[in-house]
Amino acid sequence: MTSPGSRDVVIIGASLAGLFAAAAAATSGSRTMIIERDVLPDSPVARKGVPQGRQPHVLLHRGLLAAEKLIPGIREDLLSHGAVPFDTGTMAWLGEYGWLPTWIPAYETVSATRPLLEHLVRKRVRELDGVTLREGVRVTELQRDARNWHVVCDDATIVRADVVIDASGRGSRLPLGRAADPGCSPRLCVPNVSSHWGAADRVWGGDSSHPGDRPERARHPGRRRPLARRRRWVWRPATDA
Numbered sequence: 001m002t003s004p005g006s007r008d009v010v011i012i013g014a015s016l017a018g019l020f021a022a023a024a025a026a027t028s029g030s031r032t033m034i035i036e037r038d039v040l041p042d043s044p045v046a047r048k049g050v051p052q053g054r055q056p057h058v059l060l061h062r063g064l065l066a067a068e069k070l071i072p073g074i075r076e077d078l079l080s081h082g083a084v085p086f087d088t089g090t091m092a093w094l095g096e097y098g099w100l101p102t103w104i105p106a107y108e109t110v111s112a113t114r115p116l117l118e119h120l121v122r123k124r125v126r127e128l129d130g131v132t133l134r135e136g137v138r139v140t141e142l143q144r145d146a147r148n149w150h151v152v153c154d155d156a157t158i159v160r161a162d163v164v165i166d167a168s169g170r171g172s173r174l175p176l177g178r179a180a181d182p183g184c185s186p187r188l189c190v191p192n193v194s195s196h197w198g199a200a201d202r203v204w205g206g207d208s209s210h211p212g213d214r215p216e217r218a219r220h221p222g223r224r225r226p227l228a229r230r231r232r233w234v235w236r237p238a239t240d241a
């Protein structure tokens with residue numbers, strides 16, 4: 001149930017940032033609409049809007065705690081769908097100075113595919129009171145008057161909103177934020193938030209059970225981590241560490 005006088009929130013993008021933002025907005029009793037340009041799959045498969053979705057992913061400990069707070073039970077949900085929990089202290093990391101010790105307990109991490117995580121989070125968010133998800137619709141522009149935002153979509157609809165959250169990813173081409181509109185009132189406008197960070201991984205597998213045997217190791221020192229599937233390894237260049 002939304003409370004009288006609650007705000008209308010529009011979220012652009014139904015990937016993980018958008019879905020978790022919707023879960024947070026739902027706790028405040030807002031009416032929340034997520035607008036996503038992709039037609040969303042009803043199974044855990046990669047999709048066009050998240051090209052890195054095919055890359056191996058793990059849910060780190062702090063992320064897991066935050067996810068569990070917004071969507072209680074999501075950890076159990078993941079495990080019951082085949083995600084693999086493991087202690088990061090037992091992870092095989094091969095770095096510039098050799099193998100890290102694997103016997104010091106650290107934090108729990110959940111290894112799951114990116115599509116599975118998104119699929120389960122999306123399923124739970126769809127069930128939240130006050131949240132609707134419009135898919136197959138691309139936001140093209142944001143307009144505003146003295147009080148409200150107007151979210152312009154490529155199906156010729158315009159959605160009014162008190163708050164707009166741009167979760168359209170780092171590749172977004174939407175002209176949003178204070179920089180895009182110097183006259184924007186601080187009440188309506190929030191500066192963009194960037195992690196200023198990027199990553200590139202490479203996966204390889206085969207018969208070798210020891211990734212240090214691979215010739216790539218000698219040429220490109222980097223970090224390795226195991227995947228949920230056996231005999232597959234991730235190589236991440238040391239320069240992004």
Ligand SMILES: Cc1cc2nc3c(=O)[nH]c(=O)nc-3n(C[C@H](O)[C@H](O)[C@H](O)COP(=O)(O)OP(=O)(O)OC[C@H]3O[C@@H](n4cnc5c(N)ncnc54)[C@H](O)[C@@H]3O)c2cc1C
Pocket residue numbers: 012013014015016017018035036037038048049050052053055056057058059060063114137138139140167168169170171172173174199200201
């Ligand atoms: C190689 C690699 C490995 C990674 N490994 C991990 C990992 O192990 N653990 C981890 O937590 N993270 C990992 N990440 C990061 C993680 O994948 C991203 O941080 C995450 O997907 C970002 O989510 P997002 O919701 O911000 O944006 P995105 O996933 O980019 O989603 C943006 C969404 O907005 C939609 N959209 C875009 N424009 C519009 C529009 N105009 N109108 C409507 N919808 C729009 C898109 O279709 C998409 O659904 C990795 C990333 C890479 C590249």
